[in-house]
């Protein structure tokens with residue numbers, strides 16, 4: 012009889028797809044730290060060796076080869092001995108690719124476990140690269156490649172679905188999506204006696220999604236008891252997703268350890284000491300026995316003589332079981348500040364560029380982008396103060412105006428070195444207020460600010476039309492046609508994009524930054540605008556990266572409101588109080604362009620429409636039927652029909668703009684990003700004459716007739732159904 016106190020470790024690593032050396036280093040470091048904390052079992056995130064978002068590189072033989080080469084390095088590294096490792100990498104077995112866990116101990120592979128349920132919805136396309144393991148509780152012989160045969164001292168290892176049995180307990184591994192399936196492997200593994208489960212995940216951040224995940228993970232062991240190790244990837248690994256860490260250790264449905272959700276630590280190891288007797292006691296108390304005995308699910312057990320809870324440690328009185336803790340959540344505002352801030356830092360340091368540049372219009376969207384960059388600077392300076400060596404090294408490399416090896420002192424100082432803002436006005440269209448707001452914000456956050464007018468460029472471009480065709484186009488407010496008006500507006504907007512890139516490329520030279528370098532241009536189109544197509548293709552919405560592209564307006568406003576106090580930037584309040592406007596039209600005494608009036612929807616309405624379209628999966632007709640109820644307090648059925656149709660009309664004619672949408676940090680499940688997330692055509696037949704719009708008309712007629720009749724009969728306001 013061994014002891015029953017077990018120390019286990021779950022790791023969050025900021026891996027980067029195809030960064031073989033970096034990924035290896037972080038894995039080894041996490042193993043070292045797990046051992047230092049006394050852990051006997053270490054689990055890392057999904058596909059940690061290759062990086063999760065390698066995507067179509069999982070079709071290349073190189074990726075499988077290098078994954079095995081890195082595995083060989085870990086297996087032969089003596090500093091990785093004396094602990095059971097659960098590592099994630101892609102492996103081919105009989106010419107089929109699998110998303111695998113390799114469980115190993117002291118250079119020997121105990122088991123290769125392929126994932127059984129693949130994530131293939133929304134942001135995930137695992138079935139494009141891998142096959143699911145379709146033989147539950149069965150194993151086959153995996154023929155080791157020669158480089159591993161020598162290390163293993165054998166030619167084959169078991170490959171498939173099995174449990175690992177040590178003298179004192181039994182454990183099983185599962186991978187990400189499997190947890191979300193109704194009949195998760197934990198259930199049958201648990202019924203067959205497994206007491207410890209590892210779950211390796213690459214689960215991405217979405218605003219306020221953590222709660223759902225924590226519930227799922229706690230549920231997994233609340234029902235059947237057990238110790239659950241959840242290891243999640245963290246950071247931006249080369250795509251639009253931010254993985255939000257939060258590795259956890261759970262005992263019988265209660266959390267005993269939780270890692271941070273957002274931080275700049277590339278390696279985070281969460282450990283806990285758990286009591287296996289608690290699992291046994293818990294199980295004897297729940298109605299599990301009968302099912303366990305009758306369960307047909309019998310697993311092959313791979314034996315190891317390594318004890319997770321060695322007897323001698325039983326008398327180590329410094330070793331205490333970890334107490335139950337409450338899960339830690341962030342508010343929406345903090346999530347935006349932290350997730351987008353951390354993501355931008357990963358993007359910047361990994362891109363090797365000199366910093367960011369954001370066009371400021373004086374409106375709330377570009378204000379939010381700039382405030383997020385400032386948030387990044389705050390997070391980075393905090394990590395510098397805490398002595399994070401990786402962050403210090405990165406800051407020295409990126410921010411070097413004060414000289415090599417000199418660190419900035421404040422977030423504003425860092426901001427000044429790596430962030431430029433630019434106000435690109437037009438003497439006739441820009442108001443003094445927007446110009447001043449932009450300048451005030453730049454001053455408050457410390458960005459290197461440029462204020463210029465693009466009138467000369469605009470006039471020269473416009474003269475091209477006049478000189479070439481003899482025609483002098485006018486704005487609508489000056490009597491021009493729709494086509495003239497739109498030509499002039501888009502011209503201005505596109506000049507701003509060219510200007511932003513121009514300055515992004517030259518500023519570090521004009522400012523004398525050692526080594527020069529370019530600034531990455533940031534975009535600021537919000538999710539509602541993109542959905543409605545209320546943006547000019549290839550204007551300032553075109554940029555290198557957009558931190559707010561899938562965050563909706565109301566959340567952005569909340570964030571700004573919060574930052575007034577939390578970041579102590581009083582001038583942010585002025586952005587909140589201003590009417591949103593594109594300022595692309597001349598200001599006259601009776602006309603100021605206003606976004607929401609221009610679009611025909613409030614931003615909150617766009618959020619609802621966006622959610623119904625993507626998350627609830629409704630077409631025009633279904634959406635009308637739904638909204639006729641949901642919006643009945645504010646709109647008549649005829650108005651709802653009108654809004655629904657208008658939304659789909661604009662959505663359809665503007666869909667082509669999504670094909671060139673600037674890559675944005677994924678933050679909402681209704682993002683319209685059609686490059687990865689929301690796959691749809693971009694040339695639609697006209698919706699006004701469509702079948703579905705005619706069906707809306709017919710349904711509206713029916714509803715109105717019913718309402719009229721009920722009103723006549725009963726004299727009361729009728730219900731719609």
Ligand SMILES: *[C@@H]1O[C@H](CO)[C@@H](O)[C@H](O)[C@H]1NC(C)=O
Nearest residue numbers: 185187189190191210212214
């Ligand atoms: C692992 O965790 C993820 C959450 O990231 C969950 O979706 C999945 O179902 C879990 N897998 C198992 C097998 O519990």
Ligand SMILES: *[C@@H]1O[C@H](CO)[C@@H](O)[C@H](O)[C@H]1NC(C)=O
Nearest residue numbers: 471472473474475477478479
């Ligand atoms: C347009 O014509 C005017 C008058 O001839 C000239 O000064 C100007 O340079 C021309 N501009 C362009 C863009 O051709």
Ligand SMILES: *[C@@H]1O[C@H](CO)[C@@H](O)[C@H](O)[C@H]1NC(C)=O
Nearest residue numbers: 487488496497500501596609
């Ligand atoms: C001019 O064109 C822009 C861009 O399409 C549009 O937003 C604006 O409403 C138009 N102005 C008027 C007065 O119609």
Ligand SMILES: CC(=O)N[C@H]1CO[C@H](CO)[C@@H](O)[C@@H]1O
Nearest residue numbers: 072075103104105106107154
């Ligand atoms: C790359 C790879 O795994 N190739 C294998 C394909 O299948 C045949 C038959 O099992 C093996 O001999 C190859 O090594």
